[in-house]
Amino acid sequence: xxxxxxxxxxxxxxxxxxxxxxxxxxxxxxxxxxxxxxxxxxxxxxxxxxxxxxxxxxxxxxxxxxxxxxxxxxxxxxxxxxxxxxxxxxxxxxxxxxxxxxxxxxxxxxxxxxxxxxxxxxxxxxxxxxxxxxxxxxxxxxxxxxxxxxxxxxxxxxxxxxxxxxxxxxxxxxxxxxxxxxxxxxxxxxxxxxxxxxxxxxxxxxxxxxxxxxxxxxxxxxxxxxxxxxxxxxxxxxxxxxxxxxxxxxxxx
Amino acid sequence: xxxxxxxxxxxxxxxxxxxxxxxxxxxxxxxxxxxxxxxxxxxxxxxxxxxxxxxxxxxxxxxxxxxxxxxxxxxxxxxxxxxxxxxxxxxxxxxxxxxxxxxxxxxxxxxxxxxxxxxxxxxxxxxxxxxxxxxxxxxxxxxxxxxxxxxxxxxxxxxxxxxxxxxxxxxxxxxxxxxxxxxxxxxxxxxxxxxxxxxxxxxxxxxxxxxxxxxxxxxxxxxxxxxxxxxxxxxxxxxxxxxxxxxxxxxxx
Numbered sequence: 001x002x003x004x005x006x007x008x009x010x011x012x013x014x015x016x017x018x019x020x021x022x023x024x025x026x027x028x029x030x031x032x033x034x035x036x037x038x039x040x041x042x043x044x045x046x047x048x049x050x051x052x053x054x055x056x057x058x059x060x061x062x063x064x065x066x067x068x069x070x071x072x073x074x075x076x077x078x079x080x081x082x083x084x085x086x087x088x089x090x091x092x093x094x095x096x097x098x099x100x101x102x103x104x105x106x107x108x109x110x111x112x113x114x115x116x117x118x119x120x121x122x123x124x125x126x127x128x129x130x131x132x133x134x135x136x137x138x139x140x141x142x143x144x145x146x147x148x149x150x151x152x153x154x155x156x157x158x159x160x161x162x163x164x165x166x167x168x169x170x171x172x173x174x175x176x177x178x179x180x181x182x183x184x185x186x187x188x189x190x191x192x193x194x195x196x197x198x199x200x201x202x203x204x205x206x207x208x209x210x211x212x213x214x215x216x217x218x219x220x221x222x223x224x225x226x227x228x229x230x231x232x233x234x235x236x237x238x239x240x241x242x243x244x245x246x247x248x249x250x251x252x253x
Numbered sequence: 254x255x256x257x258x259x260x261x262x263x264x265x266x267x268x269x270x271x272x273x274x275x276x277x278x279x280x281x282x283x284x285x286x287x288x289x290x291x292x293x294x295x296x297x298x299x300x301x302x303x304x305x306x307x308x309x310x311x312x313x314x315x316x317x318x319x320x321x322x323x324x325x326x327x328x329x330x331x332x333x334x335x336x337x338x339x340x341x342x343x344x345x346x347x348x349x350x351x352x353x354x355x356x357x358x359x360x361x362x363x364x365x366x367x368x369x370x371x372x373x374x375x376x377x378x379x380x381x382x383x384x385x386x387x388x389x390x391x392x393x394x395x396x397x398x399x400x401x402x403x404x405x406x407x408x409x410x411x412x413x414x415x416x417x418x419x420x421x422x423x424x425x426x427x428x429x430x431x432x433x434x435x436x437x438x439x440x441x442x443x444x445x446x447x448x449x450x451x452x453x454x455x456x457x458x459x460x461x462x463x464x465x466x467x468x469x470x471x472x473x474x475x476x477x478x479x480x481x482x483x484x485x486x487x488x489x490x491x492x493x494x495x496x497x498x499x500x501x502x503x504x505x506x
Contacts, residue, residue: 017381062382082378092381125335128270128345129315129386 006073010081011101014053014066017092019132019241023059024066033057033093037068040088044081045072054107054248055114058200060240062133065115065247067107107248113177115193115246118206118238123186134187135206135242141213143188147181149212150190152222153205154179160229162205163198164237172198172229181209188213191246200237208235259326263334264354267306267319270345272385272494276312277319286310286346290321293341297334298325307360307501308367311453313493315386318500320360360501366430368446368499371459371491376439387440388459388495394466396441400434402465403443405475406458407432413482415458416451417490425451425482434462441466444499453490461488 014033022030026038034051041049054067076084082098089095119134126136153176160172178193190206208225211217217225217235225233267286275283279291287304294302307320329337335351342348372387379389406429413425431446443459461478464470470478470488478486 015381064382086378091384094378094381094384096378096380125339125347125349127349128268128347131344131347133382 007071009069009071009101009103010078011069011099012095013097014068015094015096016063018060018062024053024057036089036093040085043088044084052107054111057245058240061243063245066245067248069107110250111248113193113195113249116202117244117246118190118202119242120188121186135239143181143183145219146209146213149209149219149222150179150181157226158229159198159201161225161231161234162201164200165231167199203238203243204234206238211235260324262322262324262354262356263331264322264352265348266350267321268347268349269316271313271315277306277310289342289346293338296341297337305360307364310498311493314496316498319498320501322360363503364501366446366448366502369455370497370499371443371455372495373441374439388492396434396436398472399462399466402462402472402475403432403434410479411482412451412454414478414484414487415454417453418484420452455496456491457487459491464488
């Protein structure tokens with residue numbers, strides 16, 4: 001897909017362990033995922049190269065399938081770009097796929113849906129090999145009640161009650177296609193797919209489901225909380241370490 | 254098992270992600286696993302409490318089942334000690350079990366065998382979620398040849414060729430009970446059980462097996478290398494990040 005001007009648009013699939021980062025978006029003086037990618041690209045291109053992601057992840061949040069694009073005037077193939085980036089990126093950020101994309105492709109506007117998952121470990125002692133990637137709640141949670149509550153998120157709702165108060169997004173209506181809780185021994189995984197997410201939406205959903213699991217809220221409270229459009233009615237924002245951006249879905253990709 | 258002097262011996266099972274540590278053993282000015290455990294215990298006891306482990310692990314090596322003991326004059330139960338320790342230890346070190354032990358129990362002298370495993374990832378791009386816990390070898394390895402070579406370690410041998418040159422251990426004869434290579438997609442796992450291990454023995458075994466996987470050595474070279482008792486005949490020492498102390502076995506425990 002070479003263009004007359006020699007510019008190529010590359011689409012990359014990025015995985016990261018967000019533990020050491022202040023989130024996706026570039027912030028002066030802070031290590032961020034976008035910042036690390038742009039720094040590596042500047043070394044490759046010899047000039048600044050902006051990177052656009054499908055969604056901003058918060059400080060400490062992880063990704064198995066972040067999608068981003070960048071424009072580069074280069075004779076490199078996508079495979080060569082992948083290798084060059086990985087040779088310069090820190091080990092906790094990896095470009096796992098790279099391909100040339102059509103000039104019109106936009107990772108955020110073209111996304112049909114995103115899937116996140118949130119991990120909670122409920123045993124008394126969490127393994128050192130899990131602690132970076134799951135929230136540790138030291139007591140058992142009623143996962144059946146939590147799954148029943150999660151189902152209340154399904155459908156089209158105004159999710160103002162599950163959005164950080166400082167968000168400046170106007171339209172807070174989102175369509176949730178999948179919401180459920182899966183359990184493997186002491187690990188609970190909340191999976192949610194929607195056409196878009198508000199600031200801290202999944203973490204607020206997870207924090208509210210934990211209140212259900214503790215018996216502080218019933219599954220039926222969820223519809224009332226959604227209807228209230230009042231952030232104070234929902235549970236606390238669950239810690240970032242349990243959250244993964246799992247996949248971004250596009251048309252026929 | 255309270256004694257007249259009020260002292261109790263506790264046996265603890267410890268897991269750690271060794272990435273951030275200079276190994277098990279206390280070293281002045283360096284963060285070590287033993288050092289973190291002793292620092293936490295000193296805060297609990299108000300006085301220094303030595304911790305004795307089943308084996309020293311090198312800088313960057315992990316453990317799923319390190320065993321250690323400590324003597325404490327306390328009315329604490331083992332469960333209370335476990336909670337107290339975990340509340341003070343860094344998140345990448347966890348005491349997963351604690352029990353009172355007989356005064357005679359010694360985690361190193363009483364060990365019948367230890368099991369280690371070594372992970373090598375052979376795909377082109379390693380996940381950020383695996384990179385702390387596997388050595389990344391970017392090209393495919395012949396895992397069948399490696400498994401055949403691993404079998405040559407079985408039995409009673411003088412393992413001088415697989416021991417770091419600066420070791421001051423006299424008797425380098427060890428009995429290997431289990432040695433094999435397991436594969437799951439691009440992840441190769443070398444498992445070895447022996448009655449004892451020499452300094453960097455598993456990492457040298459792993460480094461040598463990688464040479465076999467690359468075709469630089471044949472499986473039949475292994476017996477020749479063992480017989481040479483010459484460290485220079487074996488392969489390089491594989492990186493610490495892939496190595497786990499998996500379990501220490503005792504009589505009827």
